Amino acid sequence: MTHMHIAGSIHADAVQGGPQWLTVPDDLNELDLKLWPRGTHRDDLGRIVVAGVALTDTAEEHGTPVYLIDEDDFRSRARDFITAFPGWAIYYAGKALLTRRVARWAAEEGLNLDVTTMGEMRIALAGGMPAERLGLHGNNKSDAEIAFALEQGVGRIIVDSFDEINRLERACADGGHTANVLVRVTTGVEAHTHEYIATAHEDQKFGLSIMGGQALTALVRCHSSQYLQLRGIHSHIGSQIFETHGFEVAIRRTMKLASQFRTATGVELPELDLGGGFGIAYTAADTPSTTAELAASFEEMIDHECRAFGIGRPHLSIEPGRAICGPSGVAVYEVGTVKVVELEGGRSRTYISVDGGMSDNIRPALYAAEYSGALANRTSGADPVLCRVVGKHCEGGDILIRDVFLPSDVRIGDLIAVPGSGAYARSMANNYNQIPKPPVVSAKDGVTDVMLRRETLDDLMRLDVGK
Numbered sequence: 001m002t003h004m005h006i007a008g009s010i011h012a013d014a015v016q017g018g019p020q021w022l023t024v025p026d027d028l029n030e031l032d033l034k035l036w037p038r039g040t041h042r043d044d045l046g047r048i049v050v051a052g053v054a055l056t057d058t059a060e061e062h063g064t065p066v067y068l069i070d071e072d073d074f075r076s077r078a079r080d081f082i083t084a085f086p087g088w089a090i091y092y093a094g095k096a097l098l099t100r101r102v103a104r105w106a107a108e109e110g111l112n113l114d115v116t117t118m119g120e121m122r123i124a125l126a127g128g129m130p131a132e133r134l135g136l137h138g139n140n141k142s143d144a145e146i147a148f149a150l151e152q153g154v155g156r157i158i159v160d161s162f163d164e165i166n167r168l169e170r171a172c173a174d175g176g177h178t179a180n181v182l183v184r185v186t187t188g189v190e191a192h193t194h195e196y197i198a199t200a201h202e203d204q205k206f207g208l209s210i211m212g213g214q215a216l217t218a219l220v221r222c223h224s225s226q227y228l229q230l231r232g233i234h235s236h237i238g239s240q241i242f243e244t245h246g247f248e249v250a251i252r253r254t255m256k257l258a259s260q261f262r263t264a265t266g267v268e269l270p271e272l273d274l275g276g277g278f279g280i281a282y283t284a285a286d287t288p289s290t291t292a293e294l295a296a297s298f299e300e301m302i303d304h305e306c307r308a309f310g311i312g313r314p315h316l317s318i319e320p321g322r323a324i325c326g327p328s329g330v331a332v333y334e335v336g337t338v339k340v341v342e343l344e345g346g347r348s349r350t351y352i353s354v355d356g357g358m359s360d361n362i363r364p365a366l367y368a369a370e371y372s373g374a375l376a377n378r379t380s381g382a383d384p385v386l387c388r389v390v391g392k393h394c395e396g397g398d399i400l401i402r403d404v405f406l407p408s409d410v411r412i413g414d415l416i417a418v419p420g421s422g423a424y425a426r427s428m429a430n431n432y433n434q435i436p437k438p439p440v441v442s443a444k445d446g447v448t449d450v451m452l453r454r455e456t457l458d459d460l461m462r463l464d465v466g467k
């Protein structure tokens, strides 16, 4: 698909502080394939088809809103990482999307799994992911979570504070366990992403500071513990990152820390985990690197820094979440109302209200995240108009797609499909306005299968036990 930059009259920026990147597609019916699960297309009836399934059929069978995850797409993106990073351990970040079935796919594709809570551990194990392939994260792991991880034989625990090191040692002493640990550090990198999803600058809750000296102290502390097997350093600089520069700085600083640790103890750390954060395309303007390109630049940076610090190549791992499940997922909504709002200068914006919103995808409200969308049940020859796709919540910021061009004849009952919805949408869903959470169905070879059923109002009513 080609895009032309558009004149002021309908440019989003000219309308209302919209983004400069938004352009009018030459053909609204054509799908920008980089945004969708591999193989997505329109059929002869003009319906969008994902994994061999027409989204109209998904909507009919499962209702709307509905999240559809293309199994083959998920598996192929997992395999891309396994292939591009030979010898590395790939920990799929379950926080992005985790169900028992997703855990099984991850296990079958040779991924490990990054988990953060009791709930994620339980789902991962129930899905058949072996405990030794789990890495437990979290800045406030409870005694119960730590005890469970130790009993199950979780492969490694990423420690995040001195309090937690003490807590973990006590749990090991009580239960007669030892634990493999990595120390999560903050590298001071200012990742180029939204403030709320950048995690390596100093002034935030995760990790121990390299610059402040706590990281080295924690490493030495773990090294000298009779209960802890110190495996190495963990760094995660943030999420939805496109530039490799931040990773380069993180690698340099963690390698330097490893060499300082060696100087202090005489021991070379065997492992280095560089976290996740690899960005995906949500709109036509996003141009993420391929997994192979990422791998090539990581290999080069690692080689360079190992040589610079005279350190042997550690065993390396990364934790991609979004880059595996994000593009595999499509959310499907039904249009309930269409309202044209007149703006200054004779311009207008079309508000398309759908049957979901910030309860099933809070990312636009939380991070001003951009999405795109397409009419899913038919094609249209109508002119493009600038639209805002909004939810049904009692909140002005309840926006799903801030700016998108859709055909001017979008009407009640049409379906809007939002690509890039596999990560951090349904997994961050909530029940604002007492709206039950939508289902997640997997799709493969023309067949859908529910993995998370739709919540019902009865589910919500049953939680309300007061009188």
Ligand SMILES: Cc1ncc(COP(=O)(O)O)c(C=O)c1O
Residues within 6 Å of the ligand: 093, 096, 114, 137, 236, 238, 239, 240, 275, 276, 277, 278, 319, 320, 321, 322, 323, 423
């Ligand atoms: C420690 C850690 N690892 C991995 C991830 C996964 O990030 P992403 O889904 O952006 O790859 C996150 C989330 O940002 C994280 O906090």
Ligand SMILES: N[C@@H](CCCC[NH3+])C(=O)O
Residues within 6 Å of the ligand: 095, 197, 239, 240, 363, 423, 424
């Ligand atoms: N939840 C965030 C990413 C941060 C997740 C985990 N550290 C998002 O939707 O982009």
